[in-house]
Amino acid sequence: MRPGLARLLRRDGTEVGYGWAYLDETAKREVRRALLKAVAVPGHQVPFASREMPVARGWGSGGLQVTLSVITPDDVLKVIDQGADDSMNAAALRDLVSRTTGVRATTDAREATLIQTRHRVPEDDLHEGQVLVFQVPIADPLRVVDSRPSVTRRLHADRDYAAVWLYLYEDHARTGQSSFTHSHPVEVERGYVMSPTPIPRFDLPRLDRAPFLALFGAGREATVYAVPPYTRVEPLAFADRPFEPERFDGPCALCGAADTYLVEDDSAEEPRWVCSDTDHCRRRREAAR
Amino acid sequence: MSEVLRAEGLSVRYGPGCPACAAGLDGSACRACGSMWAIRDVSLDVEAGEVLGIVGESGSGKSTTLACLHLDLVPASGRVWLLGRDVTGVTGTARRRLRAETLGIVYQSADRSLELGVTAGGNVAARLFAAGWRSYGESRLRASELHAGMELPEERLDEPVERYSGGMRQRVQLARALATRPALLLLDEPTSGLDVSVQARILDLVRRVHRETGVAVVVVSHDLGVIRTLADRLLVMRHGRVVERGLTDQVLGDPQHPYSQLLVGSQL
Numbered sequence: 143m144r145p146g147l148a149r150l151l152r153r154d155g156t157e158v159g160y161g162w163a164y165l166d167e168t169a170k171r172e173v174r175r176a177l178l179k180a181v182a183v184p185g186h187q188v189p190f191a192s193r194e195m196p197v198a199r200g201w202g203s204g205g206l207q208v209t210l211s212v213i214t215p216d217d218v219l220k221v222i223d224q225g226a227d228d229s230m231n232a233a234a235l236r237d238l239v240s241r242t243t244g245v246r247a248t249t250d251a252r253e254a255t256l257i258q259t260r261h262r263v264p265e266d267d268l269h270e271g272q273v274l275v276f277q278v279p280i281a282d283p284l285r286v287v288d289s290r291p292s293v294t295r296r297l298h299a300d301r302d303y304a305a306v307w308l309y310l311y312e313d314h315a316r317t318g319q320s321s322f323t324h325s326h327p328v329e330v331e332r333g334y335v336m337s338p339t340p341i342p343r344f345d346l347p348r349l350d351r352a353p354f355l356a357l358f359g360a361g362r363e364a365t366v367y368a369v370p371p372y373t374r375v376e377p378l379a380f381a382d383r384p385f386e387p388e389r390f391d392g393p394c395a396l397c398g399a400a401d402t403y404l405v406e407d408d409s410a411e412e413p414r415w416v417c418s419d420t421d422h423c424r425r426r427r428e429a430a431r
Numbered sequence: 432m433s434e435v436l437r438a439e440g441l442s443v444r445y446g447p448g449c450p451a452c453a454a455g456l457d458g459s460a461c462r463a464c465g466s467m468w469a470i471r472d473v474s475l476d477v478e479a480g481e482v483l484g485i486v487g488e489s490g491s492g493k494s495t496t497l498a499c500l501h502l503d504l505v506p507a508s509g510r511v512w513l514l515g516r517d518v519t520g521v522t523g524t525a526r527r528r529l530r531a532e533t534l535g536i537v538y539q540s541a542d543r544s545l546e547l548g549v550t551a552g553g554n555v556a557a558r559l560f561a562a563g564w565r566s567y568g569e570s571r572l573r574a575s576e577l578h579a580g581m582e583l584p585e586e587r588l589d590e591p592v593e594r595y596s597g598g599m600r601q602r603v604q605l606a607r608a609l610a611t612r613p614a615l616l617l618l619d620e621p622t623s624g625l626d627v628s629v630q631a632r633i634l635d636l637v638r639r640v641h642r643e644t645g646v647a648v649v650v651v652s653h654d655l656g657v658i659r660t661l662a663d664r665l666l667v668m669r670h671g672r673v674v675e676r677g678l679t680d681q682v683l684g685d686p687q688h689p690y691s692q693l694l695v696g697s698q699l
Contacts, residue, residue: 299523300523300524300527301524302524302527302561303560304531304557304558304560304561305557307557307560307565308546308549308553308556308557308560310567311552311553311556311557311560311567311570311571312549312550312553314567315550315552315553315571315588315589316550316589380565380566380567380568380570381565381566381567382566382567382568382569383567
Protein backbone atom coordinates (compact mmCIF):
# COMPACT_ATOMS: atom_id res chain seq x y z
CA MET A 143 0.00 0.00 0.00
CA ARG A 144 1.46 3.32 -1.05
CA PRO A 145 1.77 5.86 1.76
CA GLY A 146 -0.91 8.52 1.72
CA LEU A 147 -3.46 6.31 0.03
CA ALA A 148 -6.21 5.40 2.43
CA ARG A 149 -7.01 1.73 2.33
CA LEU A 150 -10.70 1.31 1.72
CA LEU A 151 -12.09 -1.82 3.27
CA ARG A 152 -15.54 -3.31 3.17
CA ARG A 153 -17.30 -4.38 6.34
CA ASP A 154 -16.04 -7.97 5.83
CA GLY A 155 -12.47 -6.71 5.69
CA THR A 156 -11.98 -7.12 1.94
CA GLU A 157 -10.46 -4.50 -0.26
CA VAL A 158 -12.72 -2.11 -2.15
CA GLY A 159 -12.04 -1.90 -5.88
CA TYR A 160 -11.68 -5.62 -6.49
CA GLY A 161 -14.28 -8.29 -6.97
CA TRP A 162 -14.53 -11.01 -4.34
CA ALA A 163 -11.46 -13.26 -4.72
CA TYR A 164 -9.78 -10.86 -7.15
CA LEU A 165 -10.71 -12.66 -10.39
CA ASP A 166 -13.91 -11.78 -12.22
CA GLU A 167 -16.69 -14.35 -12.02
CA THR A 168 -16.34 -15.44 -15.65
CA ALA A 169 -12.67 -16.18 -15.16
CA LYS A 170 -13.35 -18.19 -12.00
CA ARG A 171 -16.10 -20.16 -13.71
CA GLU A 172 -13.76 -21.00 -16.58
CA VAL A 173 -11.04 -22.24 -14.22
CA ARG A 174 -13.62 -24.29 -12.27
CA ARG A 175 -14.84 -25.89 -15.48
CA ALA A 176 -11.29 -26.87 -16.39
CA LEU A 177 -10.81 -28.22 -12.85
CA LEU A 178 -14.00 -30.30 -13.04
CA LYS A 179 -12.68 -31.92 -16.19
CA ALA A 180 -9.28 -32.40 -14.56
CA VAL A 181 -10.85 -34.13 -11.55
CA ALA A 182 -12.96 -36.30 -13.84
CA VAL A 183 -9.89 -37.43 -15.80
CA PRO A 184 -7.17 -37.79 -13.14
CA GLY A 185 -3.68 -36.85 -14.31
CA HIS A 186 -4.88 -35.43 -17.62
CA GLN A 187 -3.61 -31.96 -18.49
CA VAL A 188 -6.49 -29.61 -19.18
CA PRO A 189 -5.84 -26.25 -20.86
CA PHE A 190 -7.37 -23.11 -19.39
CA ALA A 191 -7.25 -19.40 -20.19
CA SER A 192 -4.54 -18.34 -17.79
CA ARG A 193 -5.12 -14.68 -16.83
CA GLU A 194 -2.62 -11.98 -16.10
CA MET A 195 -2.12 -12.00 -12.34
CA PRO A 196 -0.47 -9.53 -9.99
CA VAL A 197 2.42 -12.01 -9.68
CA ALA A 198 4.76 -12.87 -12.52
CA ARG A 199 4.07 -16.05 -14.45
CA GLY A 200 6.22 -18.73 -12.94
CA TRP A 201 5.74 -17.28 -9.44
CA GLY A 202 2.59 -19.11 -8.55
CA SER A 203 0.16 -17.47 -10.95
CA GLY A 204 -1.39 -20.85 -11.82
CA GLY A 205 -1.81 -21.96 -8.23
CA LEU A 206 -3.21 -18.55 -7.36
CA GLN A 207 -5.86 -18.72 -10.07
CA VAL A 208 -6.91 -22.19 -8.89
CA THR A 209 -7.03 -21.03 -5.26
CA LEU A 210 -9.04 -17.91 -6.07
CA SER A 211 -11.47 -19.94 -8.19
CA VAL A 212 -12.25 -22.61 -5.61
CA ILE A 213 -12.05 -20.60 -2.38
CA THR A 214 -15.26 -20.04 -0.38
CA PRO A 215 -15.90 -17.59 2.50
CA ASP A 216 -15.79 -20.47 5.02
CA ASP A 217 -12.34 -21.67 3.96
CA VAL A 218 -9.28 -21.46 6.17
CA LEU A 219 -6.21 -20.70 4.09
CA LYS A 220 -2.59 -21.78 4.37
CA VAL A 221 0.09 -20.82 1.85
CA ILE A 222 3.56 -22.34 1.89
CA ASP A 223 6.68 -21.97 -0.17
CA GLN A 224 9.08 -24.96 0.07
CA GLY A 225 7.39 -25.81 3.36
CA ALA A 226 7.69 -22.32 4.86
CA ASP A 227 4.72 -20.06 5.67
CA ASP A 228 6.85 -16.94 6.12
CA SER A 229 8.73 -16.74 2.84
CA MET A 230 8.25 -13.57 0.83
CA ASN A 231 6.36 -15.35 -1.93
CA ALA A 232 4.04 -17.27 0.38
CA ALA A 233 3.30 -14.20 2.49
CA ALA A 234 2.49 -12.07 -0.55
CA LEU A 235 0.16 -14.67 -2.05
CA ARG A 236 -1.58 -15.25 1.28
CA ASP A 237 -1.99 -11.53 1.73
CA LEU A 238 -3.55 -11.12 -1.70
CA VAL A 239 -6.06 -13.93 -1.15
CA SER A 240 -6.96 -12.74 2.37
CA ARG A 241 -7.39 -9.13 1.36
CA THR A 242 -9.67 -9.92 -1.55
CA THR A 243 -11.73 -12.59 0.22
CA GLY A 244 -11.49 -11.90 3.93
CA VAL A 245 -10.98 -15.59 4.68
CA ARG A 246 -9.05 -16.53 7.78
CA ALA A 247 -5.43 -17.54 7.24
CA THR A 248 -3.52 -20.07 9.31
CA THR A 249 -0.13 -21.71 9.39
CA ASP A 250 -1.47 -24.95 10.88
CA ALA A 251 -1.95 -27.50 8.11
CA ARG A 252 -4.39 -29.49 10.25
CA GLU A 253 -6.98 -26.75 10.47
CA ALA A 254 -6.53 -25.35 6.95
CA THR A 255 -9.19 -26.32 4.44
CA LEU A 256 -7.35 -24.91 1.45
CA ILE A 257 -3.56 -25.12 1.20
CA GLN A 258 -1.68 -23.51 -1.65
CA THR A 259 1.78 -25.02 -1.81
CA ARG A 260 4.94 -24.58 -3.74
CA HIS A 261 6.82 -27.87 -3.93
CA ARG A 262 5.91 -29.58 -0.64
CA VAL A 263 3.17 -31.63 0.97
CA PRO A 264 2.78 -30.55 4.64
CA GLU A 265 4.13 -33.08 7.14
CA ASP A 266 0.86 -33.31 9.11
CA ASP A 267 -1.55 -36.11 8.29
CA LEU A 268 -4.07 -34.40 6.07
CA HIS A 269 -7.67 -35.39 6.06
CA GLU A 270 -10.74 -35.65 3.88
CA GLY A 271 -12.24 -32.40 2.74
CA GLN A 272 -8.92 -30.58 2.50
CA VAL A 273 -7.77 -29.20 -0.85
CA LEU A 274 -4.12 -28.87 -1.82
CA VAL A 275 -3.28 -26.49 -4.63
CA PHE A 276 0.14 -27.07 -6.18
CA GLN A 277 2.05 -24.43 -8.10
CA VAL A 278 3.37 -26.02 -11.27
CA PRO A 279 6.34 -24.74 -13.28
CA ILE A 280 6.40 -27.51 -15.91
CA ALA A 281 3.16 -29.42 -16.38
CA ASP A 282 4.13 -32.05 -18.90
CA PRO A 283 6.18 -35.02 -17.64
CA LEU A 284 7.05 -35.81 -21.25
CA ARG A 285 8.84 -32.49 -21.67
CA VAL A 286 12.15 -34.25 -20.95
CA VAL A 287 11.41 -36.61 -23.82
CA ASP A 288 10.11 -34.20 -26.45
CA SER A 289 9.60 -30.47 -26.20
CA ARG A 290 6.79 -30.33 -28.77
CA PRO A 291 3.30 -30.33 -27.21
CA SER A 292 1.88 -31.63 -30.49
CA VAL A 293 4.00 -34.76 -30.03
CA THR A 294 3.53 -35.25 -26.28
CA ARG A 295 -0.25 -34.82 -26.46
CA ARG A 296 -0.39 -37.70 -28.90
CA LEU A 297 1.85 -39.82 -26.69
CA HIS A 298 -0.42 -39.13 -23.70
CA ALA A 299 -3.50 -39.96 -25.77
CA ASP A 300 -1.95 -43.30 -26.77
CA ARG A 301 -0.61 -43.88 -23.22
CA ASP A 302 2.70 -44.31 -25.01
CA TYR A 303 5.18 -43.89 -22.17
CA ALA A 304 8.00 -46.07 -23.54
CA ALA A 305 10.11 -42.91 -23.84
CA VAL A 306 9.86 -42.19 -20.10
CA TRP A 307 10.89 -45.75 -19.32
CA LEU A 308 13.76 -45.34 -21.77
CA TYR A 309 14.76 -42.16 -19.90
CA LEU A 310 14.83 -44.14 -16.66
CA TYR A 311 16.75 -46.96 -18.35
CA GLU A 312 19.39 -44.53 -19.61
CA ASP A 313 19.78 -43.09 -16.11
CA HIS A 314 20.36 -46.52 -14.61
CA ALA A 315 22.64 -47.67 -17.45
CA ARG A 316 24.81 -44.57 -17.25
CA THR A 317 24.81 -43.71 -13.54
CA GLY A 318 23.21 -46.63 -11.74
CA GLN A 319 20.34 -44.53 -10.41
CA SER A 320 17.44 -42.34 -11.42
CA SER A 321 18.31 -38.70 -12.08
CA PHE A 322 14.91 -37.43 -10.93
CA THR A 323 15.58 -35.65 -7.66
CA HIS A 324 12.22 -33.91 -7.93
CA SER A 325 9.31 -34.04 -10.43
CA HIS A 326 9.72 -37.82 -10.52
CA PRO A 327 6.99 -38.87 -12.98
CA VAL A 328 4.04 -40.76 -11.51
CA GLU A 329 1.34 -42.93 -13.02
CA VAL A 330 -2.13 -41.89 -11.94
CA GLU A 331 -4.66 -44.69 -11.47
CA ARG A 332 -2.81 -46.86 -14.02
CA GLY A 333 -3.57 -44.27 -16.70
CA TYR A 334 -1.88 -41.00 -17.44
CA VAL A 335 1.68 -40.28 -16.47
CA MET A 336 1.80 -36.99 -14.57
CA SER A 337 4.41 -34.62 -13.20
CA PRO A 338 3.85 -34.26 -9.44
CA THR A 339 5.48 -30.79 -9.73
CA PRO A 340 8.89 -30.35 -8.16
CA ILE A 341 7.91 -31.87 -4.84
CA PRO A 342 10.72 -34.04 -3.48
CA ARG A 343 10.55 -37.82 -3.93
CA PHE A 344 9.96 -37.93 -0.17
CA ASP A 345 6.43 -36.53 -0.65
CA LEU A 346 5.33 -38.84 -3.47
CA PRO A 347 4.16 -41.78 -1.33
CA ARG A 348 1.92 -39.29 0.49
CA LEU A 349 0.02 -38.49 -2.70
CA ASP A 350 -0.89 -42.14 -3.18
CA ARG A 351 -4.51 -42.79 -2.18
CA ALA A 352 -4.40 -39.56 -0.18
CA PRO A 353 -7.66 -38.41 1.47
CA PHE A 354 -7.31 -34.85 0.16
CA LEU A 355 -8.05 -33.39 -3.26
CA ALA A 356 -4.89 -32.32 -5.12
CA LEU A 357 -5.26 -29.56 -7.73
CA PHE A 358 -2.35 -28.48 -9.91
CA GLY A 359 -2.19 -25.09 -11.60
CA ALA A 360 0.41 -24.04 -14.18
CA GLY A 361 -0.13 -20.36 -14.98
CA ARG A 362 2.68 -19.91 -17.49
CA GLU A 363 1.68 -23.07 -19.33
CA ALA A 364 -2.07 -22.40 -18.95
CA THR A 365 -2.75 -25.94 -17.75
CA VAL A 366 -4.51 -27.49 -14.78
CA TYR A 367 -4.66 -31.12 -13.66
CA ALA A 368 -5.87 -32.95 -10.60
CA VAL A 369 -5.72 -36.04 -8.45
CA PRO A 370 -9.03 -36.77 -6.67
CA PRO A 371 -9.02 -38.26 -3.16
CA TYR A 372 -8.07 -41.93 -2.80
CA THR A 373 -6.55 -42.13 -6.27
CA ARG A 374 -3.56 -44.38 -6.90
CA VAL A 375 -0.39 -42.39 -7.57
CA GLU A 376 2.60 -44.58 -8.33
CA PRO A 377 6.12 -43.31 -9.11
CA LEU A 378 7.47 -44.86 -12.30
CA ALA A 379 10.18 -47.32 -11.39
CA PHE A 380 11.45 -50.63 -12.71
CA ALA A 381 10.24 -53.71 -10.89
CA ASP A 382 13.84 -54.52 -9.96
CA ARG A 383 14.95 -50.92 -9.30
CA PRO A 384 12.42 -49.75 -6.71
CA PHE A 385 11.59 -46.10 -6.20
CA GLU A 386 13.42 -44.59 -3.24
CA PRO A 387 12.57 -41.40 -1.34
CA GLU A 388 15.37 -39.22 -0.01
CA ARG A 389 17.02 -40.34 3.22
CA PHE A 390 18.75 -38.16 5.78
CA ASP A 391 21.75 -38.85 7.97
CA GLY A 392 20.25 -37.51 11.16
CA PRO A 393 17.14 -35.89 12.66
CA CYS A 394 16.11 -32.23 12.38
CA ALA A 395 18.62 -30.02 14.24
CA LEU A 396 15.77 -27.96 15.70
CA CYS A 397 12.94 -30.31 16.66
CA GLY A 398 14.66 -33.69 16.47
CA ALA A 399 12.12 -35.18 14.08
CA ALA A 400 13.51 -38.17 12.20
CA ASP A 401 10.57 -38.73 9.89
CA THR A 402 10.35 -35.39 8.09
CA TYR A 403 11.87 -33.90 4.96
CA LEU A 404 14.99 -31.91 5.81
CA VAL A 405 16.72 -29.04 4.05
CA GLU A 406 20.12 -27.54 4.65
CA ASP A 407 20.08 -24.37 6.72
CA ASP A 408 23.11 -22.31 5.80
CA SER A 409 22.07 -19.22 7.80
CA ALA A 410 23.44 -20.75 11.02
CA GLU A 411 27.12 -20.67 11.95
CA GLU A 412 27.53 -24.34 11.14
CA PRO A 413 25.43 -25.64 8.23
CA ARG A 414 22.75 -27.89 9.67
CA TRP A 415 19.75 -29.91 8.51
CA VAL A 416 16.33 -28.72 9.60
CA CYS A 417 12.68 -29.47 8.80
CA SER A 418 11.45 -27.92 5.56
CA ASP A 419 7.93 -27.67 7.04
CA THR A 420 8.55 -24.74 9.41
CA ASP A 421 5.18 -24.73 11.15
CA HIS A 422 5.22 -28.45 11.90
CA CYS A 423 8.75 -28.03 13.27
CA ARG A 424 7.69 -25.06 15.44
CA ARG A 425 4.73 -26.95 16.91
CA ARG A 426 6.95 -29.93 17.75
CA ARG A 427 9.40 -27.68 19.57
CA GLU A 428 6.59 -25.95 21.50
CA ALA A 429 5.06 -29.28 22.50
CA ALA A 430 8.45 -30.47 23.77
CA ARG A 431 8.85 -27.44 26.02
CA MET B 432 2.58 -72.90 -43.89
CA SER B 433 0.79 -70.13 -42.13
CA GLU B 434 0.27 -66.71 -43.58
CA VAL B 435 1.99 -63.85 -41.75
CA LEU B 436 1.05 -60.97 -43.99
CA ARG B 437 -1.43 -60.38 -46.75
CA ALA B 438 -2.22 -57.14 -48.54
CA GLU B 439 -4.83 -56.76 -51.25
CA GLY B 440 -5.38 -53.93 -53.70
CA LEU B 441 -3.36 -51.30 -51.84
CA SER B 442 -3.52 -47.83 -53.37
CA VAL B 443 -2.08 -44.60 -52.04
CA ARG B 444 -3.03 -41.40 -53.82
CA TYR B 445 -1.85 -37.84 -53.36
CA GLY B 446 -4.43 -35.52 -54.83
CA PRO B 447 -8.21 -35.46 -55.29
CA GLY B 448 -8.56 -38.37 -57.73
CA CYS B 449 -11.07 -38.41 -60.59
CA PRO B 450 -12.87 -40.86 -62.88
CA ALA B 451 -10.13 -40.44 -65.46
CA CYS B 452 -7.56 -41.82 -62.99
CA ALA B 453 -8.98 -45.29 -63.51
CA ALA B 454 -8.71 -45.08 -67.30
CA GLY B 455 -4.97 -44.66 -67.34
CA LEU B 456 -2.12 -42.73 -65.87
CA ASP B 457 0.87 -41.03 -67.33
CA GLY B 458 3.52 -42.77 -65.25
CA SER B 459 1.96 -42.46 -61.80
CA ALA B 460 0.20 -39.13 -62.44
CA CYS B 461 -3.32 -38.56 -63.77
CA ARG B 462 -3.38 -36.09 -66.64
CA ALA B 463 -6.92 -34.96 -65.91
CA CYS B 464 -6.75 -34.11 -62.19
CA GLY B 465 -3.01 -34.09 -61.50
CA SER B 466 -3.24 -36.70 -58.71
CA MET B 467 -0.18 -38.81 -58.00
CA TRP B 468 -0.75 -42.50 -57.38
CA ALA B 469 2.21 -43.51 -55.22
CA ILE B 470 1.02 -47.11 -55.39
CA ARG B 471 -1.87 -48.63 -57.28
CA ASP B 472 -3.57 -51.96 -56.66
CA VAL B 473 -0.60 -53.65 -54.96
CA SER B 474 -1.27 -57.12 -53.57
CA LEU B 475 1.19 -59.39 -51.82
CA ASP B 476 1.43 -62.11 -49.24
CA VAL B 477 4.19 -63.53 -47.07
CA GLU B 478 4.20 -66.94 -45.44
CA ALA B 479 5.94 -67.74 -42.16
CA GLY B 480 9.68 -68.06 -42.65
CA GLU B 481 9.57 -66.58 -46.13
CA VAL B 482 11.50 -63.63 -47.56
CA LEU B 483 9.68 -61.46 -50.08
CA GLY B 484 11.72 -58.97 -52.10
CA ILE B 485 10.42 -55.79 -53.70
CA VAL B 486 12.56 -54.17 -56.39
CA GLY B 487 12.04 -51.15 -58.57
CA GLU B 488 13.57 -47.82 -59.42
CA SER B 489 13.33 -44.72 -57.24
CA GLY B 490 9.75 -43.50 -57.04
CA SER B 491 8.26 -46.85 -58.02
CA GLY B 492 6.32 -47.14 -54.75
CA LYS B 493 8.51 -49.63 -52.84
CA SER B 494 8.82 -47.59 -49.70
CA THR B 495 5.18 -46.46 -49.84
CA THR B 496 4.15 -50.11 -49.93
CA LEU B 497 6.35 -50.79 -46.92
CA ALA B 498 4.89 -47.77 -45.10
CA CYS B 499 1.41 -49.28 -45.57
CA LEU B 500 2.64 -52.60 -44.19
CA HIS B 501 4.21 -50.83 -41.19
CA LEU B 502 0.85 -49.07 -40.66
CA ASP B 503 2.43 -45.62 -41.08
CA LEU B 504 0.16 -44.88 -44.02
CA VAL B 505 -3.51 -45.68 -44.34
CA PRO B 506 -4.12 -46.67 -47.96
CA ALA B 507 -6.88 -44.94 -49.94
CA SER B 508 -8.14 -48.41 -50.76
CA GLY B 509 -7.13 -51.98 -50.11
CA ARG B 510 -6.64 -53.99 -46.93
CA VAL B 511 -3.80 -55.38 -44.85
CA TRP B 512 -3.96 -58.53 -42.72
CA LEU B 513 -1.32 -59.35 -40.12
CA LEU B 514 -1.36 -62.88 -38.71
CA GLY B 515 -4.85 -63.26 -40.13
CA ARG B 516 -6.20 -60.11 -38.53
CA ASP B 517 -7.44 -57.16 -40.57
CA VAL B 518 -5.29 -54.25 -39.41
CA THR B 519 -6.17 -51.72 -42.09
CA GLY B 520 -6.37 -48.26 -40.61
CA VAL B 521 -5.63 -49.15 -36.97
CA THR B 522 -4.26 -46.22 -35.00
CA GLY B 523 -3.37 -45.23 -31.48
CA THR B 524 -2.76 -47.80 -28.79
CA ALA B 525 -3.75 -50.75 -30.97
CA ARG B 526 -1.24 -49.75 -33.64
CA ARG B 527 1.48 -49.13 -31.08
CA ARG B 528 0.94 -52.58 -29.59
CA LEU B 529 0.90 -54.26 -33.01
CA ARG B 530 4.11 -52.51 -33.98
CA ALA B 531 5.80 -53.31 -30.70
CA GLU B 532 4.85 -56.97 -30.71
CA THR B 533 4.55 -58.14 -34.33
CA LEU B 534 6.51 -55.73 -36.52
CA GLY B 535 10.15 -54.79 -36.75
CA ILE B 536 11.59 -52.34 -39.25
CA VAL B 537 15.05 -51.37 -40.44
CA TYR B 538 15.43 -48.20 -42.48
CA GLN B 539 18.21 -47.09 -44.78
CA SER B 540 18.76 -44.12 -42.49
CA ALA B 541 19.26 -45.22 -38.88
CA ASP B 542 17.91 -42.01 -37.37
CA ARG B 543 14.41 -42.92 -38.53
CA SER B 544 14.14 -45.72 -36.01
CA LEU B 545 16.93 -44.91 -33.54
CA GLU B 546 17.43 -42.07 -31.10
CA LEU B 547 21.00 -41.15 -31.90
CA GLY B 548 21.66 -39.53 -28.52
CA VAL B 549 20.50 -42.65 -26.69
CA THR B 550 22.73 -45.65 -25.97
CA ALA B 551 22.61 -48.71 -28.22
CA GLY B 552 21.21 -50.75 -25.34
CA GLY B 553 18.58 -48.11 -24.64
CA ASN B 554 17.44 -48.06 -28.25
CA VAL B 555 16.82 -51.79 -28.09
CA ALA B 556 15.25 -51.63 -24.63
CA ALA B 557 12.84 -48.89 -25.75
CA ARG B 558 11.08 -51.49 -27.92
CA LEU B 559 10.75 -53.78 -24.93
CA PHE B 560 9.26 -50.97 -22.84
CA ALA B 561 6.77 -50.27 -25.62
CA ALA B 562 5.77 -53.93 -25.40
CA GLY B 563 5.22 -53.58 -21.65
CA TRP B 564 8.52 -54.79 -20.14
CA ARG B 565 9.04 -53.21 -16.73
CA SER B 566 12.17 -54.89 -15.42
CA TYR B 567 15.51 -53.14 -15.81
CA GLY B 568 17.55 -56.32 -15.46
CA GLU B 569 15.53 -58.37 -17.93
CA SER B 570 15.41 -55.55 -20.49
CA ARG B 571 19.12 -55.03 -20.19
CA LEU B 572 19.84 -58.72 -20.49
CA ARG B 573 17.72 -58.98 -23.65
CA ALA B 574 19.37 -55.85 -25.09
CA SER B 575 22.89 -57.12 -24.47
CA GLU B 576 21.95 -60.57 -25.82
CA LEU B 577 20.79 -58.98 -29.07
CA HIS B 578 23.77 -56.64 -29.07
CA ALA B 579 26.11 -59.62 -28.96
CA GLY B 580 23.98 -61.50 -31.49
CA MET B 581 24.43 -58.65 -33.95
CA GLU B 582 28.22 -59.01 -33.51
CA LEU B 583 28.48 -55.61 -31.84
CA PRO B 584 31.25 -55.06 -29.28
CA GLU B 585 29.92 -55.69 -25.81
CA GLU B 586 31.75 -52.75 -24.23
CA ARG B 587 29.89 -50.29 -26.46
CA LEU B 588 26.41 -51.25 -25.22
CA ASP B 589 26.17 -48.07 -23.16
CA GLU B 590 27.56 -45.79 -25.84
CA PRO B 591 25.24 -43.40 -27.66
CA VAL B 592 24.44 -44.51 -31.20
CA GLU B 593 25.69 -41.22 -32.65
CA ARG B 594 29.22 -42.50 -32.04
CA TYR B 595 28.54 -45.67 -34.04
CA SER B 596 29.58 -46.14 -37.67
CA GLY B 597 26.96 -46.52 -40.42
CA GLY B 598 27.28 -50.30 -40.56
CA MET B 599 27.05 -50.64 -36.79
CA ARG B 600 23.96 -48.43 -36.69
CA GLN B 601 22.27 -50.87 -39.08
CA ARG B 602 23.13 -53.67 -36.67
CA VAL B 603 21.62 -51.71 -33.77
CA GLN B 604 18.50 -51.12 -35.88
CA LEU B 605 18.28 -54.82 -36.55
CA ALA B 606 18.71 -55.63 -32.85
CA ARG B 607 15.95 -53.16 -32.05
CA ALA B 608 13.67 -54.55 -34.73
CA LEU B 609 14.10 -58.11 -33.44
CA ALA B 610 13.87 -57.25 -29.73
CA THR B 611 10.33 -58.51 -29.18
CA ARG B 612 10.68 -61.48 -31.55
CA PRO B 613 8.29 -60.03 -34.13
CA ALA B 614 6.52 -62.20 -36.69
CA LEU B 615 7.41 -59.87 -39.55
CA LEU B 616 10.61 -57.96 -40.26
CA LEU B 617 10.51 -55.07 -42.75
CA LEU B 618 13.78 -53.98 -44.35
CA ASP B 619 13.75 -50.71 -46.29
CA GLU B 620 17.02 -50.46 -48.25
CA PRO B 621 18.89 -51.90 -45.25
CA THR B 622 22.36 -51.78 -46.84
CA SER B 623 22.14 -48.86 -49.26
CA GLY B 624 24.86 -46.33 -48.70
CA LEU B 625 27.21 -48.78 -47.00
CA ASP B 626 30.47 -49.93 -48.55
CA VAL B 627 30.44 -53.30 -50.25
CA SER B 628 32.25 -55.29 -47.57
CA VAL B 629 30.01 -53.94 -44.81
CA GLN B 630 26.97 -54.61 -47.03
CA ALA B 631 28.01 -58.22 -47.42
CA ARG B 632 28.41 -58.67 -43.66
CA ILE B 633 25.03 -57.09 -42.87
CA LEU B 634 23.37 -59.33 -45.45
CA ASP B 635 25.07 -62.37 -43.90
CA LEU B 636 23.72 -61.25 -40.55
CA VAL B 637 20.18 -60.87 -41.89
CA ARG B 638 20.40 -64.34 -43.44
CA ARG B 639 21.61 -65.81 -40.18
CA VAL B 640 18.89 -64.07 -38.18
CA HIS B 641 16.30 -65.29 -40.63
CA ARG B 642 17.60 -68.85 -40.46
CA GLU B 643 17.73 -68.84 -36.67
CA THR B 644 14.45 -67.11 -35.90
CA GLY B 645 12.35 -68.02 -38.91
CA VAL B 646 10.98 -64.49 -39.00
CA ALA B 647 9.08 -63.57 -42.17
CA VAL B 648 10.81 -60.75 -44.06
CA VAL B 649 9.82 -58.14 -46.62
CA VAL B 650 12.93 -56.52 -48.07
CA VAL B 651 12.77 -53.48 -50.30
CA SER B 652 15.80 -52.60 -52.38
CA HIS B 653 16.84 -51.12 -55.68
CA ASP B 654 19.89 -53.38 -55.49
CA LEU B 655 19.30 -56.68 -57.29
CA GLY B 656 22.29 -58.18 -55.48
CA VAL B 657 20.57 -57.67 -52.12
CA ILE B 658 17.35 -59.17 -53.42
CA ARG B 659 19.14 -62.13 -55.02
CA THR B 660 20.93 -62.86 -51.75
CA LEU B 661 17.88 -62.65 -49.49
CA ALA B 662 14.57 -63.09 -51.26
CA ASP B 663 12.70 -66.31 -52.02
CA ARG B 664 10.07 -64.51 -54.05
CA LEU B 665 10.09 -61.17 -55.77
CA LEU B 666 7.83 -58.33 -56.86
CA VAL B 667 9.00 -55.90 -59.50
CA MET B 668 7.37 -52.48 -59.18
CA ARG B 669 7.17 -49.60 -61.60
CA HIS B 670 5.07 -46.42 -61.47
CA GLY B 671 3.38 -47.69 -58.33
CA ARG B 672 2.25 -50.97 -59.87
CA VAL B 673 3.48 -54.52 -59.57
CA VAL B 674 4.61 -55.38 -63.08
CA GLU B 675 6.01 -58.84 -62.43
CA ARG B 676 6.08 -61.37 -59.61
CA GLY B 677 7.52 -64.82 -59.08
CA LEU B 678 10.37 -66.85 -57.64
CA THR B 679 13.51 -64.73 -57.40
CA ASP B 680 15.67 -67.01 -59.54
CA GLN B 681 12.93 -67.28 -62.12
CA VAL B 682 12.28 -63.54 -62.41
CA LEU B 683 15.94 -62.57 -62.43
CA GLY B 684 16.91 -65.45 -64.72
CA ASP B 685 14.10 -65.06 -67.20
CA PRO B 686 12.41 -61.67 -66.81
CA GLN B 687 9.13 -61.38 -68.76
CA HIS B 688 8.09 -57.74 -68.41
CA PRO B 689 10.11 -55.26 -70.51
CA TYR B 690 10.92 -53.21 -67.39
CA SER B 691 12.18 -56.29 -65.52
CA GLN B 692 14.34 -57.11 -68.53
CA LEU B 693 15.72 -53.60 -68.49
CA LEU B 694 16.38 -53.80 -64.74
CA VAL B 695 18.22 -57.13 -65.00
CA GLY B 696 20.02 -56.06 -68.15
CA SER B 697 21.24 -52.79 -66.71
CA GLN B 698 22.97 -54.33 -63.72
CA LEU B 699 26.59 -53.30 -63.61
